[in-house]
Amino acid sequence: MPITTQHGNALLYVTHDRVGASAVRSMGTADLRTGGVPVVLVPGLGAPGYLLRTLERCARSGPARLLDVPGYRDPAGPVCGETLGALADTVARWLADVPGGPVVLAGHSTGAQVALHAAARSPGRVRALVLMAPTFPPPLRRTGPLSVAAFRTAVQESPGVVPAVLPSYLAAGPRRLLTCARSAQADAPEAVLPHVTCPVTVLGAEDDALSPPGWVRHLADRAARGRAVVVRGAHAFPHRHPDVTAEVLNGARGTSF
Structure with missing residues (x-):
């Protein structure tokens, strides 16, 4: 039986799907499989807690799931490795086995890169792709500039995001987090986007130095059917501004641009 929890105004279930x-x-x-096109969320650095507010808003309008991958806090243990490739493979298999039809696939931060690769591997399973604050632009693929950008972004974030991500970070440990971050740094999402055939929305925030507006617009231009949307906030804007984020995600259920 699923475990249920009341979050906001929606009853959310915790489920384990065989993949x-x-x-x-x-x-x-x-x-x-009922109620419209599902929204499926992929968190950054394996920390799903900060996306719960956005999930709850999406669930008010139709089916929605937040994947806990690689599953640092799952009592059963992680389901896959921490590298971008392992995570994308797991998400692609989940898309093939579970929803029963195309979804709106949305990832945040490094999870946006995971979602992008999963969409490229499973084109028939993704109706629309939403990349939220995708990392990393080429200058940030080196440690020094990345550290500066991370600090500039951190001072803009809401302190409330810390308790939402800290339990997952502690469960993961520094080695696993570093493995995930380094594999994402080595990735080039701009080279993958031209191969994605579904509509792509690249969603960023004004004060995000990790995924700045110029990078957001560049990625949207790289997609065959892309658009850029820039909202207020910093890197963790889905936590601080869940209503605005969910509005974009719910709108993608019927997107056709």
């Missing part, structure tokens, strides 16, 4: 030899833990609505 190959593993069971991927997710939070959201119980049934993904």
Whole structure:
């Protein structure tokens, strides 16, 4: 039986879906096959807690799930490795086995890169792709500039995001987090986007130095069917501004641009 939890005004379920030899833990609505196109969220650095507010808003309008990958806090243990490739493979397999039809696939931060690769591997399973604050622009693929950008962004963030991500970070440990971050740094999402055939929305924030507005617009231009949307906030804007974020995600359910 699923575990249920009341979050905001929506009843969210915690479910384990069988994907190959593993069971991927997710939070959201119980049934993904009724009520419209599902929204599926992929968190950055394996810390789903900060996306719960956005998930709850999406669940008010239709089926929605937040994938807990690689699953640092799952009592059953992580379901896959921390590298971008391992995470994208797991998400692609979940898309093939669980929803029963195309979804709006949305990832945030390094999770945006995971979602992008999963969409490229599973084109028939993704109706629309939303990349929220995708990392990393070429200058930030080196440690020094990345550290400066991380500091500039951190001073703009709401302190409330810390308790939302800290439990997952502690469960992961520095080695796993560093493995994930380094694999994302080595990635070039701008080279993958031209191969994605579905509509792509690249969603960024005004005060985000990790995924600045210029990078957001550049990625949207790289997509065959792309658009850029810039909202207020910093890197963790889905936590601080869940209503604005969910409005974009829910709008993507019927997107056709």
